Amino acid sequence: MSNPTTQKTDATEQPPPQAKPQVLEEDDEFEDFPVEGINQTTKCFRGATKLTLQHSDWPQEEAEQTSGSTANGGSEHLWEESWDDDDAAEDFSKQLQ
Amino acid sequence: MGQTPVLDQFLGSLQELVQKRDGAKVQDFLQLEPPLSDIYQRMVTELRQNYAPGAKAEAELLQRCEPLVPRSKGGSWTAFPTFVKLYLVFLRDMNTDNLLETYNQLKALLNQCVLALGDSQMGVVVLPTVLYLSKVLAKLAMGLDRRPDLIAHIRRMEGLAAQDESIEKVTLVEKSANVVREAFIKCLTDRTGTPGPHGKPEGKRIGIYLMANLCLKLLFQCGKLRNAEQMFASISAQSPPLAYFPASQRVTYLYYLGRYLFANNLFFPARIALQAAYDQCHRQAISQRHLILSYLIPCNIILGRFPSQALLQRPEAQGLAAHFQPLCRLIVRGDYLAFRQHLFFGSPTAEWFARKGILFTLRNRCEILVWRSFARKVFMYGGSWGGPQAQAQKGPPPVLNLKKLIVATRWLQAQHASSGNSPAITNLYGSQVVSEPTDLDYARLEGADGRASPATDQEILGKYGDYLAPDGFYTEEGRLHPNQPGQLVDGDPKEDYGDYELDPYAYDFDDRTEADSSMMQEIESIFASLITQGLMGGYLLHREPRFAVPGARIKGILPTGFPNVWQTISARESQDSNVPGWVQPRAPAVAGGGRVVNLAGARPVGIQ
Numbered sequence: 067m068s069n070p071t072t073q074k075t076d077a078t079e080q081p082p083p084q085a086k087p088q089v090l091e092e093d094d095e096f097e098d099f100p101v102e103g104i105n106q107t108t109k110c111f112r113g114a115t116k117l118t119l120q121h122s123d124w125p126q127e128e129a130e131q132t133s134g135s136t137a138n139g140g141s142e143h144l145w146e147e148s149w150d151d152d153d154a155a156e157d158f159s160k161q162l163q
Numbered sequence: 164m165g166q167t168p169v170l171d172q173f174l175g176s177l178q179e180l181v182q183k184r185d186g187a188k189v190q191d192f193l194q195l196e197p198p199l200s201d202i203y204q205r206m207v208t209e210l211r212q213n214y215a216p217g218a219k220a221e222a223e224l225l226q227r228c229e230p231l232v233p234r235s236k237g238g239s240w241t242a243f244p245t246f247v248k249l250y251l252v253f254l255r256d257m258n259t260d261n262l263l264e265t266y267n268q269l270k271a272l273l274n275q276c277v278l279a280l281g282d283s284q285m286g287v288v289v290l291p292t293v294l295y296l297s298k299v300l301a302k303l304a305m306g307l308d309r310r311p312d313l314i315a316h317i318r319r320m321e322g323l324a325a326q327d328e329s330i331e332k333v334t335l336v337e338k339s340a341n342v343v344r345e346a347f348i349k350c351l352t353d354r355t356g357t358p359g360p361h362g363k364p365e366g367k368r369i370g371i372y373l374m375a376n377l378c379l380k381l382l383f384q385c386g387k388l389r390n391a392e393q394m395f396a397s398i399s400a401q402s403p404p405l406a407y408f409p410a411s412q413r414v415t416y417l418y419y420l421g422r423y424l425f426a427n428n429l430f431f432p433a434r435i436a437l438q439a440a441y442d443q444c445h446r447q448a449i450s451q452r453h454l455i456l457s458y459l460i461p462c463n464i465i466l467g468r469f470p471s472q473a474l475l476q477r478p479e480a481q482g483l484a485a486h487f488q489p490l491c492r493l494i495v496r497g498d499y500l501a502f503r504q505h506l507f508f509g510s511p512t513a514e515w516f517a518r519k520g521i522l523f524t525l526r527n528r529c530e531i532l533v534w535r536s537f538a539r540k541v542f543m544y545g546g547s548w549g550g551p552q553a554q555a556q557k558g559p560p561p562v563l564n565l566k567k568l569i570v571a572t573r574w575l576q577a578q579h580a581s582s583g584n585s586p587a588i589t590n591l592y593g594s595q596v597v598s599e600p601t602d603l604d605y606a607r608l609e610g611a612d613g614r615a616s617p618a619t620d621q622e623i624l625g626k627y628g629d630y631l632a633p634d635g636f637y638t639e640e641g642r643l644h645p646n647q648p649g650q651l652v653d654g655d656p657k658e659d660y661g662d663y664e665l666d667p668y669a670y671d672f673d674d675r676t677e678a679d680s681s682m683m684q685e686i687e688s689i690f691a692s693l694i695t696q697g698l699m700g701g702y703l704l705h706r707e708p709r710f711a712v713p714g715a716r717i718k719g720i721l722p723t724g725f726p727n728v729w730q731t732i733s734a735r736e737s738q739d740s741n742v743p744g745w746v747q748p749r750a751p752a753v754a755g756g757g758r759v760v761n762l763a764g765a766r767p768v769g770i771q
Binding site for chain 1: 409410418419442443444445454463467469470471473491495497518519539540541543570574729
């Protein structure tokens with residue numbers, strides 16, 4: 067049972083625990099899409115709201131890549147289906163003769 | 164009681180908004196995230212001065228909130244005044260020094276708001292508020308999940324044991340998911356308009372995917388994916404088609420759905436969902452596209468498709484090539500030992516995959532592709548296929564003697580052993596193909612000769628003394644009986660087992676034939692698995708173990724014996740294009756109440 071002691075020494079040596087989790091958050095959280103044009107009300111009880119039900123929508127043209135080589139609905143070559151290696155002679159080939 | 168001009172104005176305006184059923188503005192009014200603007204702070208001061216904590220104040224506040232609900236409804240929407248009262252109490256008592264208590268109060272507030280959402284007439288007015296509170300709660304729960312140190316001191320003060328921390332911090336996120344799921348169900352089961360899979364998103368149903376997405380985010384965060392199963396089932400049964408909802412909601416939902424299906428080994432539908440998420444995602448949303456790709460790419464790799472250069476060079480793919488290209492190269496190379504080493508838990512190359520939660524899936528699902536490449540290479544160099552001219556002739560089909568596989572495997576093992584990259588296969592029993600590292604729990608049981616051997620009595624007592632010779636034990640009558648230190652509770656063993664063979668695998672490790680036959684069995688199993696999955700075309704002969712590739716005259720020997728992986732899998736899987744959890748628009752109406760009749764087997768009238 068050496069775990070508790072090693073953990074303790076680790077904890078004292080480590081920098082404050084903020085650093086890593088924040089990187090994780092940035093990396094792994096699927097962020098909300100930004101919403102444009104919200105809330106112009108200037109009543110006294112207006113808050114800095116970022117949320118309404120008008121969630122952002124966009125036409126399909128906005129989603130597609132423009133850099134694609136084919137224009138009319140065809141997609142760029144994104145996936146390799148044939149990847150078998152037919153050339154490279156392996157060292158073990160001699161052993162198999 | 165003093166004057167409360169700000170509170171009066173607040174309640175007056177809120178009443179107006181409720182009458183107008185302006186849900187967006189109601190939500191806008193119910194601010195609670197610090198820093199609060201000046202007017203809210205003035206209201207908080209009024210509340211603290213005039214409604215100091217206590218049952219009496221709460222009753223008075225509730226009385227003030229009751230007129231918020233239209234009288235014409237007969238006051239049936241009682242959940243709303245109670246909710247606003249809770250909101251005011253929340254503002255009054257909010258203490259950011261105790262985030263745990265803030266969390267609990269916020270959860271109670273959301274719970275009450277979800278109750279208000281349940282009203283069939285007025286509920287929809289608080290839908291934006293439910294969403295807002297859910298997001299704030301989720302943010303707080305996830306923040307506390309990442310920074311348990313923020314509430315550690317409160318836990319200590321409340322006497323919560325340190326070991327409870329790991330359990331409790333998970334449940335904060337999970338508890339939030341459970342409240343949000345209630346809101347999701349209220350949205351999904353709204354009966355106004357045309358409900359169900361053929362309906363439109365109207366009423367509370369416009370919130371279905373907003374709530375679902377938030378709930379899914381929380382469930383993924385706390386690792387309780389299994390809890391999402393019922394959500395997807397309910398959506399399949401009751402939701403309007405996803406296509407009727409805004410792009411942002413569709414993309415987010417398809418991303419989580421794809422990840423869920425991926426985690427459940429349903430790679431083909433997962434690929435469809437993730438690809439759709441990617442295709443529909445706004446092209447400037449780089450961070451979201453990046454996340455989608457980090458699951459879409461492994462999903463495709465498992466199905467036998469590798470990311471192209473063009474894909475990996477896109478801005479959103481930045482950094483992904485470094486992780487996936489080496490993996491693809493290893494699959495092509497067919498070196499299963501290098502593959503295992505690459506994805507060995509704890510190795511630097513595996514760390515990123517582990518963090519993404521895809522390490523074990525990749526390891527388990529891609530190894531068969533590595534073996535396919537390995538078998539293909541051995542077949543190319545060691546198979547008897549008589550050269551190209553033999554293809555057209557009649558005669559025995561091309562075969563591969565599986566002994567060649569043993570030669571190649573041993574060669575591979577020797578290469579790795581001599582390069583010092585991985586341990587030589589020294590298994591005395593069990594697999595001859597892979598060398599499993601000793602289970603860390605048993606590592607110290609090994610004796611000097613490398614075999615699991617009994618240690619000295621002293622060593623055993625040192626390790627297991629608390630069990631074999633505890634300080635005390637309970638008698639049959641249930642009384643605690645002290646025990647002499649170091650004395651075995653069960654007495655000294657009478658039997659001497661020194662002469663017995665205690666190794667259940669008792670194995671003569673000088674005998675290579677046994678090792679080879681053991682390896683042959685493994686290789687036959689791997690080949691049988693490849694054939695069963697359609698990743699190899701042919702049959703196995705067992706007596707003189709061989710793999711035969713018949714009927715190769717049309718397509719050629721290699722394409723027949725080792726068909727294209729993606730084409731094989733997609734041909735098999737695409738028969739069912741349905742993605743569980745993704746409601747599609749109804750197909751064009753077919754006469755007869757929507758029933759589709761399969762006429763494939765029908766014959767024209769009059770033909771016998």
